[in-house]
């Protein structure tokens with residue numbers, strides 16, 4: 001496993017495809033204590049003069065606490081590979097499962113961040129803001145059907161500090 005740093009603008013894949021279709025792992029924490037989970041909601045773009053990633057995490061996720069406690073997180077993309085591992089990390093909780101052992105993924109510990117050796121693209125992100133979604137902001141009435149009154153996501157907006165691709 002080797003990664004090389006690239007400019008985020010060199011990423012040619014559609015962000016919608018990367019996140020919504022191929023899915024990704026959001027990981028927060030370092031070697032001593034970290035957790036990872038699958039996401040398929042989020043985006044990449046620009047705000048406040050920064051290249052950013054934004055992700056939507058329900059407070060009941062074990063990863064949520066790690067995102068709250070840590071200044072940084074990573075988003076690991078695997079192309080259309082590792083589907084089984086991503087399905088596992090998106091259906092089991094780190095509260096009662098060793099997802100790394102069960103998925104067979106290899107964590108890479110890099111300073112205060114963790115990502116995965118099998119990734120084809122990794123975004124190292126620094127949290128800038130967090131917003132809790134509330135139903136009074138919903139304009140489209142169908143959105144509430146995702147919630148049934150509870151578990152509204154928190155949107156984390158984070159600066160993309162580094163983009164890495166497998167070399």
Ligand SMILES: Cc1cc2nc3c(=O)[nH]c(=O)nc-3n(C[C@H](O)[C@H](O)[C@H](O)COP(=O)(O)O)c2cc1C
Nearest residue numbers: 038039040041057058061062063090091092093094
């Ligand atoms: C394809 C897929 C996409 C998911 N996307 C999200 C998401 O964007 N936000 C979220 O809060 N949960 C999402 N989940 C659910 C979490 O990944 C899942 O609840 C996971 O088990 C949480 O693990 P944790 O408790 O160890 O944090 C998704 C699950 C799957 C399978």
